[in-house]
Amino acid sequence: MRTAADVYPPFGLRVVAGPIEMRGLTDELLLELCDVAERGIHDPDEMPFYVPWSSAPAGELSRNTAQYHWGKRATFSPDDFCLDLAVLVDGRVVGAQGVAARNFPVTRTGETGSWLGREFQGRGIGTAMRRVFCALLFDHLGFEEITSAAFLDNPASLGVSRKVGYTETGVTRVRRREGELARTQGLLLTPGTFVRDDVPLEVTGAAAVRGFIGIGDA
Template identity: 60%
Template sequence: MTTVADALPALGLRVVAGDLELRGVTDDLVVELGDLAARGVHDPARMPFSFPWTDTAPEDFLSSFAQYHWRCRADFSPASWALNLAVLHRGEVVGVQGVNTSDFLVTRTGETGSWLGRAHQGRGLGTAMRQVMCAFLFDHLGFTEITSGAFTDNPASLTVSAKVGYVANGTVRYRRRDEQADMTQLLLTPEAFRRGPQRLEVEGVEAFRRSIGLDVAG
């Protein structure tokens, strides 16, 4: 029987490493993740994201959250794509780990980003889910480098990146809540990558590779 994953292979991805699972964000997970994010992702007095999506008014939050994920689906193409995977720990939804890229077939690089519900922070999950995603990108999609970024006043994110093996690669200045803020740019190579202890079990990768232009006969 044909499923939605046949039309949108990202929804059929499943990456498991021990107690962690990264899974395509289906509509039921959009709602569950939106409810989790609405309960808090960070201290409201601080803004860790270059795009301040958590500043959305409460009455508009779930709609805006869902529209973002649907927009990523609608705009998905080999030329430019965002892959957002729901993160589950022992079956419980805890956050999202994603990567964005353009011209991947030429550049073989992309930028990771993530968030965790506040109740799930401080338990090592941020590091573990980034390790799972980076292992998937390097080993199964052929990335040759991965980038990321964190504001200089976000030591928790910078610490996670360092644990995974990213190194500083310059600084970019942003406007953040109408004030200046500096973001450390980060770079990860396969040689510097510090893997997690668990072996990956992957489902749906063949169809996803074809959807981004890999393994397609010329």
């Protein structure tokens, strides 16, 4: 009998690196992630995300989060996908890490994004999980470059990117919230600039995901 991971291979992806674990975002983990979001991600007067999804009221935030991930599963294809993983520390869900890509079999690039529950911030988890995720993308999933971006008034996110080895590209003017101008710093990571740590990765399920994103066993 088929399993959920047979039908949707990202469910079977698991990465362990010291206390950091990343797993495919099953419904069980998604519910835990919704609880983390409901407990808070940032101050109400701040907005670190391009789309201000985290400003939804209690209850609605959980529903929006679940619907977003359900929708991305339904439309997943090598030409347009978001690979999102739950991040756990010592077995407890603390946030999410993902990458969005278009035409991946040709471009071999994607943009990373992540968030941590506010209660878990300031402990170095953000840097550790980004390093783990980028190592997974470069070493196991065929990525040749990785991009990211952060608002100029989000020094914590920019600091993580610099520690991991992203280099700055350009600054873009965008609308953040209704009527609000913000500037984002573009970032680029390559295998040559990637600042790794010495924690080995234990990865399972990568071969099936490679096939799912259109590169087979390359």
